[in-house]
Amino acid sequence: xxxNEILKSLEKSWERDVILLNLKKGLVADEIVNxxxxxxxxxxxxxxSLLRPExxxxxxxxxxxxxxxxxxxxxxxxxxxxxxxxxxxxxNQKNIVQSNRVSFNxxxxxxxxxxxxxxxxxxxxxxxxxxxxxxxx
Numbered sequence: 001x002x003x004n005e006i007l008k009s010l011e012k013s014w015e016r017d018v019i020l021l022n023l024k025k026g027l028v029a030d031e032i033v034n035x036x037x038x039x040x041x042x043x044x045x046x047x048x049s050l051l052r053p054e055x056x057x058x059x060x061x062x063x064x065x066x067x068x069x070x071x072x073x074x075x076x077x078x079x080x081x082x083x084x085x086x087x088x089x090x091x092n093q094k095n096i097v098q099s100n101r102v103s104f105n106x107x108x109x110x111x112x113x114x115x116x117x118x119x120x121x122x123x124x125x126x127x128x129x130x131x132x133x134x135x136x137x
Contacts, residue, residue: 006047007126013040055126 014036022032037044051059 001043001046003047003050003126006043006050009043010040010047055129058126058129 019032023029
């Protein structure tokens with residue numbers, strides 16, 4: 001199986017909607033990741049055997065970017081919390097809840113779409129690197 005096929009298969013197994021539902025049900029991230037690793041152990045081992053040092057470097061960069069995105073989400077969440085507390089003293093509670101819902105929906109929609117596109121682009125980049133290396137070999 002090629003890297004591209006493995007990545008496409010793993011991407012299909014990592015369904016964000018299902019993961020979000022599991023998080024809402026109370027599962028923690030470690031449980032979700034461990035279940036994914038167990039379910040896809042063979043594919044992950046095969047992918048790992050096909051990765052080259054430059055692919056590992058790219059994965060490290062993707063990991064750093066994900067960490068950065070996580071910190072950004074936390075900062076945005078904290079800013080919204082501070083704004084909510086300040087507005088609560090000035091405005092009535094009904095107006096605050098409505099405005100926070102609208103902005104949260106916009107932010108969460110933006111982050112989910114942006115993250116999905118980034119993951120797809122990262123996977124395609126890894127595949128393109130692998131294919132170009134094979135072509136030059």
